[in-house]
Amino acid sequence: MYDDLCLYIDGEFIKGGGRREQDVLNPADGSVIGKLPHASRDDLDRALTAAQRAFESWRKTSPLERSKILRRAGELLRERAAAIGRNIVLDQGKPLAEATAEAMSCAEHAEWHAEEGRRIYGRVIPPRQPNVRQLVLREPIGVCVAFTPWNFPASQAIRKIGAALGSGCTLVLKGPEDSPSAVVALARVFHDAGLPAGCLNIVWGVPHEVSDYLIRSPIVRKVSFTGSVPVGKQLAALAAQHMKRSTMELGGHSPVIVFDDAEVERAADLLQAFKFRNAGQVCVSPTRFYLHEKIYDRFMARFLDKTRAMKVGSGLEEGTRMGPLANTRRLPAMQSFVEDANARGGRIELGGERLSDKGNFFAPTIVTELPDDSLLMTAEPFGPIAPFVRFKEFDEVVRRANSLPFGLASYVFTTSTKNATAISNALEAGMVNINHFGMALAETPFGGIKDSGWGSEGGVETFDGYLNTKFVTQLD
Ligand code: NAD
Numbered sequence: 001m002y003d004d005l006c007l008y009i010d011g012e013f014i015k016g017g018g019r020r021e022q023d024v025l026n027p028a029d030g031s032v033i034g035k036l037p038h039a040s041r042d043d044l045d046r047a048l049t050a051a052q053r054a055f056e057s058w059r060k061t062s063p064l065e066r067s068k069i070l071r072r073a074g075e076l077l078r079e080r081a082a083a084i085g086r087n088i089v090l091d092q093g094k095p096l097a098e099a100t101a102e103a104m105s106c107a108e109h110a111e112w113h114a115e116e117g118r119r120i121y122g123r124v125i126p127p128r129q130p131n132v133r134q135l136v137l138r139e140p141i142g143v144c145v146a147f148t149p150w151n152f153p154a155s156q157a158i159r160k161i162g163a164a165l166g167s168g169c170t171l172v173l174k175g176p177e178d179s180p181s182a183v184v185a186l187a188r189v190f191h192d193a194g195l196p197a198g199c200l201n202i203v204w205g206v207p208h209e210v211s212d213y214l215i216r217s218p219i220v221r222k223v224s225f226t227g228s229v230p231v232g233k234q235l236a237a238l239a240a241q242h243m244k245r246s247t248m249e250l251g252g253h254s255p256v257i258v259f260d261d262a263e264v265e266r267a268a269d270l271l272q273a274f275k276f277r278n279a280g281q282v283c284v285s286p287t288r289f290y291l292h293e294k295i296y297d298r299f300m301a302r303f304l305d306k307t308r309a310m311k312v313g314s315g316l317e318e319g320t321r322m323g324p325l326a327n328t329r330r331l332p333a334m335q336s337f338v339e340d341a342n343a344r345g346g347r348i349e350l351g352g353e354r355l356s357d358k359g360n361f362f363a364p365t366i367v368t369e370l371p372d373d374s375l376l377m378t379a380e381p382f383g384p385i386a387p388f389v390r391f392k393e394f395d396e397v398v399r400r401a402n403s404l405p406f407g408l409a410s411y412v413f414t415t416s417t418k419n420a421t422a423i424s425n426a427l428e429a430g431m432v433n434i435n436h437f438g439m440a441l442a443e444t445p446f447g448g449i450k451d452s453g454w455g456s457e458g459g460v461e462t463f464d465g466y467l468n469t470k471f472v473t474q475l476d
Contacts, residue, residue, distance in 0.1 A: 011197025
């Protein structure tokens, strides 16, 4: 059974009542699996007012109490991970093992925010006179709004919920209408964990209408968005116009650099698995492969073999390694990369087309011999397609890797400590992975630079965007 979809406002699960409804589709076969109610203007106003009212008491609730609720949410997430994961497969498409792992990771994020929320410290600054005390206080910023995407519907939402609630803020969150079940499940988890009414509110609707209304509201003090660069720039501009803080986790086009001294087969195996995870619909997916010319052939042979052997199918089928694309919009997007590659003299080594008329299946696609200014080398693919090019020199590959406006993740494979140190200093990226993939853990900061956005989620940095700094100076 697919989840019962609803709004969650002021502690109430709401649907029906003549509200507009949107069909939710299973990307594996196009069937309608649910009806998602859209929030009316009244619903949005109620959510804002509830969040404002709840903030007055939640901000004063002790960090220990807040921590207990987040911890309980973590326990419930572990208990419910299998069911949440199955529903993610149904409305998002990824293989069941990936979906369940995503739900489990939410428990870790809830627990991390439970722990760190108890360590939001201020400081004492030594005064110039003995009878003065100077204090720095960190206070919750207020009512936050968040907009989360469909590629990781559970884990992208929990980071924003954990950061807001753990810091003493309250939240109105609009999840992804294409893949909504995980966000509804998170609302149920926090409700059952004893979160007071109004602290977390979930709304749905036409994305730009909801975000425009919420960001302009004088009740709102902070905006957090994960999604594409163009939308992020619009929302950041609107937030700035109303002098609201923002955290922007936007797209990337992650370079992968494999040096001639790398463990080539191991690198190819790891990268192959990571590239096609969630059908490549991952903001930190490895997407531009720069291979040293001396190991190019070896790497490509291994990567192609692994990709040919990969099973593509419904995420619920045994052995499926890659599911359908999450929504039909991604199919023409993939086709446009293939068309440009053909026009620019690229070679389609594998794939290049839709796999069936039913469902959003697109073949894992490998393209070689592309120029650096082709579409696939410059625009975020966000799908199961990857370009591979050669390089010769360290400085040359750094220049090419840094040449795009993005700055999210990057990957390097080398056995040389000298290369590893030099490249981690040189890459313009928010995250550098050397010889493995180690990002997106609850205890490590996740975020980009340049057009990929600002602010970090996770790590001790997670609360920075949700706190004001207040200076108090006091004379005896
Ligand atoms: P899109 O740019 O229309 O939307 C991206 C996300 O933002 C969606 O979740 C959407 O619901 C939301 N959104 C769109 N307009 C909005 C608005 N005005 N206010 C609030 N939310 C809004 O593209 P899409 O077709 O849904 O997704 C494809 C592109 O999105 C990809 O190219 C990829 O770059 C990007 N994306 C990035 C991430 C990420 O993790 N950084 C996640 C999902 C999508």
